[in-house]
Amino acid sequence: MRRDSEQPKPQLFLQETPARPAEDICLETRHLSLDYQARVGKENQTRRALEDVSLQIARKRVTAFIGPSGCGKSSLLRTFNRMTDLDEQSRLSGKVLLEGEDIHARGVDVPMLRRRIGMVFQTPNPFPMSVYENVAFGLRLVGENDKRHLDDKVESCLRSAALWEEVKDRLHDSALGLSGGQQQRLVIARTLAVEPEVLLLDEPASALDPISTLKIEELIRSLRSRLTLIIVTHNMQQAARVSDDTAFLHEGRLVEFAPTDQLFTNPRRRQTEDYITGRFG
Numbered sequence: 001m002r003r004d005s006e007q008p009k010p011q012l013f014l015q016e017t018p019a020r021p022a023e024d025i026c027l028e029t030r031h032l033s034l035d036y037q038a039r040v041g042k043e044n045q046t047r048r049a050l051e052d053v054s055l056q057i058a059r060k061r062v063t064a065f066i067g068p069s070g071c072g073k074s075s076l077l078r079t080f081n082r083m084t085d086l087d088e089q090s091r092l093s094g095k096v097l098l099e100g101e102d103i104h105a106r107g108v109d110v111p112m113l114r115r116r117i118g119m120v121f122q123t124p125n126p127f128p129m130s131v132y133e134n135v136a137f138g139l140r141l142v143g144e145n146d147k148r149h150l151d152d153k154v155e156s157c158l159r160s161a162a163l164w165e166e167v168k169d170r171l172h173d174s175a176l177g178l179s180g181g182q183q184q185r186l187v188i189a190r191t192l193a194v195e196p197e198v199l200l201l202d203e204p205a206s207a208l209d210p211i212s213t214l215k216i217e218e219l220i221r222s223l224r225s226r227l228t229l230i231i232v233t234h235n236m237q238q239a240a241r242v243s244d245d246t247a248f249l250h251e252g253r254l255v256e257f258a259p260t261d262q263l264f265t266n267p268r269r270r271q272t273e274d275y276i277t278g279r280f281g
């Protein structure tokens with residue numbers, strides 16, 4: 001196995017990664033750093049969650065973010081749909097580009113950005129309404145009220161989320177009566193209804209049992225023919241099973257980003273090797 005003798009130099013990262021044709025890149029960060037305010041005793045201190053992260057996410061692939069707790073995986077994910085804006089005290093520098101366009105440029109429509117880049121969280125969060133209305137929700141918001149069209153769309157999204165067969169006879173029952181795994185697939189169906197280009201998944205299966213986890217993993221694989229997926233996971237086996245590319249982060253820095261097979265079998269960085277072989281983390 002090849003090892004580096006030196007500490008990683010993330011700023012060299014792009015030169016070491018096989019260049020992707022520009023037309024294959026969906027999302028890109030350039031020298032992205034994120035600072036937040038932490039309360040220490042009676043004082044606020046500025047802390048860095050992300051440090052000079054530059055990476056290119058390929059379209060219609062599954063990219064996994066792995067790394068020890070607190071390394072910045074979720075923070076990085078949340079920059080892609082500007083969820084980090086919700087913390088008014090955090091400061092971002094560098095760029096995030098979606099299809100080559102700066103998502104922080106003046107005039108960007110943030111609700112539209114969040115339609116294009118959907119997000120699914122660790123704990124399933126269906127709305128307290130029926131299964132049907134959960135999926136129809138986003139469509140109604142954009143003015144779709146035609147019943148035939150809504151019926152078709154609800155069915156196709158539930159099929160895409162591998163949930164239709166389990167819920168087709170209880171579409172008008174409360175979504176809160178579904179199991180945790182079903183709720184998470186419903187949330188994915190709800191997100192798919194507004195036809196996002198990118199789906200961000202923040203530990204989507206960590207609250208689920210093994211069978212539900214398997215279903216979510218199969219779903220992730222099946223969705224990559226139609227959109228770009230990015231998954232944060234603590235579980236390296238899961239990253240290896242579902243992703244095409246994997247980024248390893250440590251202390252807010254991108255240490256290594258490579259095709260998943262390569263990263264797990266022949267990591268280029270000593271730190272990556274130590275992490276995947278369980279020497280730390």
Ligand SMILES: Nc1ncnc2c1ncn2[C@@H]1O[C@H](COP(=O)(O)OP(=O)(O)OP(=O)(O)O)[C@@H](O)[C@H]1O
Pocket residue numbers: 036037038048049067068069070071072073074075076087090234
């Ligand atoms: N707005 C914020 N306020 C307080 N702390 C923050 C904020 N943003 C990031 N952090 C801190 O920055 C670090 C990175 O957090 P992040 O949630 O991105 O890590 P992570 O790799 O996803 O961790 P985990 O695997 O434990 O979920 C953590 O120490 C976190 O507590």
